[in-house]
Amino acid sequence: MIDQDAPLEVQVVRQAKIIDALIRRANRQHELGNSAYSSFQSAISLQAQVWAKTRDLERTTSELANVRDDRERTRKNLTEALAAMEGGFALFSHNSLEVCNDLFQSITPDLLPRLVRGLKIDEYIDALLTSKYLVSTDGRLFGALAQARRSAVGTPVTAVVIELLGDRFFQVNLQRTSTHNMIILLTDISRIVRQNRSETETLIDQQAHYLQAAFENMTSGVCTFAEDGTVKMYNQRFRQLLGLPYTLLQTGVELQRLLRHVRAHAVADDAAGFEEAYWLDRLKKQGRFRARLRHSNGRVLDMHAHVLPDGGFLVDLGDVSAEIRTAEMLENRVAERTAELTEANNRLRQQYEEKARVEEKLREAKERAEAAVSSKTRFLAAASHDLLQPINAAKLMISTLKDATRESSVFPMVDRLQSSFTSTEQLLHSLLDISRLDSSDSAALSPSDICLGTLMQGVYDDQKQLAEKKGVQLDVVPNMLFVRSDPVYLLRSIQNLVVNAIQYTPEGGRVLFGCRRRGDQVVLEVWDTGIGISLKDQARIFEEFTRAGNVPLGTGVGLGLSIVERTCRHLGHEVTVKSKPGVGSVFSIAMKMVEGQPAQSEERSPIGLDESHDLDLIVLVVEDDPDVMFAMTSKLEQWGASVLGAPSTAQALQHVRDMGIPPDIILADYQLGGTDTGLRAIKAVRELSEAQVPAIMITADRGDHLLRMGAENGFTVLTKPVRIRKLRPLIEWLTQPQMPEAEALGTDESRP
Template sequence: MIESLINPADPPERQMEKLLTIAQVLMRRVESDTDDNGAAYAQFQRAAMLEDQVRDRTRDLERALDLLNDSNARLAAATRSAEAARQNLANAIETVQEGFALFDAGDVLVLCNSRFGMHMEDIRDDLRPGLTFDAYVNRVSRSRFLELPDRESPEHWAIRRKRRHQDRHVIFNVRMIWDRWVQVSEHRTADGGTVILQTDVTDIIRSERQERGKLLDDQARMIRATLDHINQGVSIFDADARLVGWNARLGQLLAIPVARFRVGASFDHLLQRFHEEITLSDGMTDARLEAWVNAVAGRSPLSFEVRRGDDLILAVFAQGMPDGGFVMSFTDVTTERAAIHALSRANETLEARVMDRTLELEDALAHAERANASRSRFVAAASHDLLQPLSAAKLFIASIGGEGVPPEAVEALEKAQNALVSVEGILDALLDISKLESGRAAVSVGQVALRPILAQLAAEFTAIAAAKGLRLTVRLSEAVVMTDPSYLRRILQNLIGNAIHYTAQGRVVVAARKRGGMTRLEVWDTGPGIPEEEQDNIFKEFHRLNARASASEGMGLGLAIVERACALLGHPLGLSSRLGRGTCFMLQLPSVTTADALPVPAPAVTRPRMRLQGKIGFLVENDPDLCRAMGLLLEKWGLSVLDADSGEAALALIDELGILPDFFLVDYQLGGGMTGVDFIRTLRALHGDVPTRLITANRSVQVQALAQAEGVEVLMKPMDARALEAFLRDLP
């Protein structure tokens, strides 16, 4: 009821007035009401409660009013502060010496100072907040104070200016009339707006221009001083072929009066002097020179010589310049040409002397080659003649061994056999050196599997290393390389034998390592090492470290053969050594990929040893001592032996006996008209395929090729009893 009497929209004072009126009325009613039911008291209680509620509501309204007043006060203070800040910002940018403008993210002008648009009085009134950037640029492009570049319209300038506006940071200079310049710096703000600063740089540009002019003047003076002090005559012409510069040396060289040298003189005017005393040379003509001078563009440098009189020779060099002009320089080369002429005469004399000397050297070389060939033939012949008795001696010694020989005789026989082996090695080395030096060594390079060669060398040298107390390790490899198998085996034999010989204790290791497309064969030892100053000398003939050259210890030919054989095959040879630690020799061979490698033939199956008793052998040998030695050895092994000194005699003896022997040992050089190869060919034609071996001391490639063509294996002299025994063991 009470709430309905009070309108909440009334001000608090009006509500308070109504409440007091209601309270007074209720109080009077309570005082006048005296019924016994206590209704008046109850109404009094309700009035008191209403009064408390009115009081609380009044306090809440008063607090709300206080808060509203406080907020209004603070808002007013903030507004005053913002206005003050804006005014301070305006004052601050106004104090800046540069023109300042701020465009928002929509490219609309927010504020600017009075210097913005400097030197453009006709657009000042348009620079107000709300102006778009495009409108600003359009007004600037049409300002009468803007000096546009040559051949550029206001529209084109405005397009270029707006295109630059797309970058985040832009700095460029704008030229105004009356030679004034403004630098414009444009930067993007974080919210996408744009700040533009305009700075008057007129004084800076004028100062730079002045300094540049001084620099050009200094450079011109330096150029003039240089031209006046160089030894060449120089002339400079503009694009119209008119003289613009020269030096005093030019007049001296051309003997042209100073009156003719004036700025603006045409080249044709100066060319007239050429016709008076100067003669063109090097194929140069007046027409060609004038065509070069009158060329509009594309002048290539021009060089020629001229003569003045009979004594002076001038070298002329002409070159175009970027502005269409050209420069011509004249150099006195009289002394140089005279020196060249004298040198030419001297060269002719020298060439004649060289020709005479060359002919003498050719004669000497031919004589040396003939002598070398003779020496090689002598070495080969001498080696062959030595190998014959040496082979006989080895076979005689091999036939002596057996039961009943005293121990001291056995020891003497072993020493004699070892001495013969040493002599055999020296003869082999001499033959190898002879072939390599004479150039008669022929190689047959092909795919070679390393495993069989390394396995054979391991079997050959293991016992020799063990006899010296050394451990030989040969790491077998499945690699396939391009080389000559005979020479490769010879190279490795020499390297391994050399390592065992010089190593007193420890081990020798032979290994193959793949490096890219190459396979590197290495021979390591734990010997004394080779001093660095001796590493080149050890490849020389008869050079041995800390040892004398003797037949028993070798003649120092092994490494010489290795170097020459590697050079012949094209296999790089290397050496690494540390004193007291050992040495490693290495050679590189081209590898064959698995896809290109030929299949490696399976190793031959060793036949079990068979008894030799009852078998008949035929020796075709014209050396009686060697024939006798081989006969004794074969008879010792239980064989019956026939012999003949020629192929013809052997064939006749076979026909006479009517018995075909079980095998033939045939010397290559026989008495009569047949060679060993001829005899074997005839024998097979008459009696079929008979086990045969060709015996020879001739190590030439031709003999090897003949034997290979007939399918005959060769036993080299001096004969090795073990090789002969291996042949006989495999007889059917």
């Protein structure tokens, strides 16, 4: 019935109520009982309960007294502890004042009557803010209270400093100690504040001395003015620059007095700058003021005025006389230099105009040169056909004449004529090659993967007769490796090196050419035991029309090696020479090897077949040049062939219709009259005769398009002038009955 956790006072009151209730019950039972014995028993039982409750009440009363004593001792100890604290302390429970110490009460004596238990914390702060002892505060007390209420238990709140009468300062701290408790601590910081104030004043005095010392040692003049325009601080440099008397420049002197004196001895950029009102208005609106003064003592002064935080302003004077003189001197120098530069610019402009005129002339000369080169290119394109046509005819007729006069007395003369004509042909080819390489650079070259062994064997077959005639042993060590190069010009380069070696090697000597590997390169070398080349000549023998000093007259014009050098340069090959006079020479061409190519060569037209029998063939010759037609017809008829000559495709078709059978072989020039071509003639004859008639295209055009055309249409391409010693074997090989039609060659006889 009694809560053991309740306060002792509450337990005692409840026990008293219980005893009173039991006594009243016992009295009622005694009055209402019918039996005296039962009433006696009830009284005895009730008496026992009363004694028990009385003992409990006495024990509880004793404990309550002890608790009250402990509580009083605790309160006394708390009061003594609070009194011993250096600062004021107050505990508010449920926002009401519970306890505070004497210092807390004595800080504001006018609030003492109100500092009683139950005073609300908001009421205390409101009373503190209205206390007559409060001078100022550096923060909001109610804001600090609100922050303390929102903060977690034990979290300190930013302190608020209050100033009281008597130059006293206290720091107010609010902190929650539990959910419903809040404490206020008032810490006396008067001594600290006074000490800081004293130190600050001392520091300010020291800084004033330092500032004054700094002012005195500045190179510029400095003067500070109060808000009302009176002098506060200045340095001697300020006095010296303005030429102010000692009696004028003193602390407290008005700005207007200084301005009147300065106006009498100096000139300003703006005359209104000597009025105080003008100064104050400019400083108020812009915060700064600037002017330049020219003093009677010869100085030029830059004056800057700036507003200070306290409302006053600072005036800074700088002597810029030296800078002005320097600037004037520089301006004079700049003017002089400008005049010099203007004159130089005029000269440069004249030179530029002259240069422009020269460049225009050079441009015109370049255009003329380019036009000449273009004209030369067009001429060479035409000459390639027009020059080679008569040469081809002459070569055929000379070959026919040589065969016809072989047993006569004029045969040696014809043989010499053929040799001279061969030299002329070689010179013409060299000139055309040089012109093509010059006019179109590397555009004349068509690199492809070619087999060196095939080229070398072809050169050996072509030059073997020349070596035998000269009495020189010619040997070749072919190598079936592949390189990336232009087949025509590389073949021509190898021929030139071999021909030169044979030409400059005396009878009984030897010429050997072959290949060797050097890393990823193939080096083709031509060795000879000839007359050799001196060291000084080795550097110039690759130039046009240049020959070594020990070369006999009449042995060439010096174009062969130039063609070799230009070809290798355009193709990326490296050509070198090693030689010793009287011992021999070694010419080398280093080329990049092509990996993965099969070591085989293409088929070439057979050479050296039996020519003792007649060509029992019907040969259709399609040629629009009468001289070439005559020469070719004569040569073929000399070989025993029956020749049908036609200047056009239409005439060739008419011959086939008249015969009623296809010819055995077609020899056609590529460029016929007008739009007619040898390709058209070959196709038309084959279509009319319904047979794949073997055909040879004879042309002065060395373009790759003809080679591709021949491969696609199944005919062989020969370049003019025709090499007679290859023409007949090629005709016999193409007309052999066993040769499948698919094996008709589509390549130049000079190509691998």
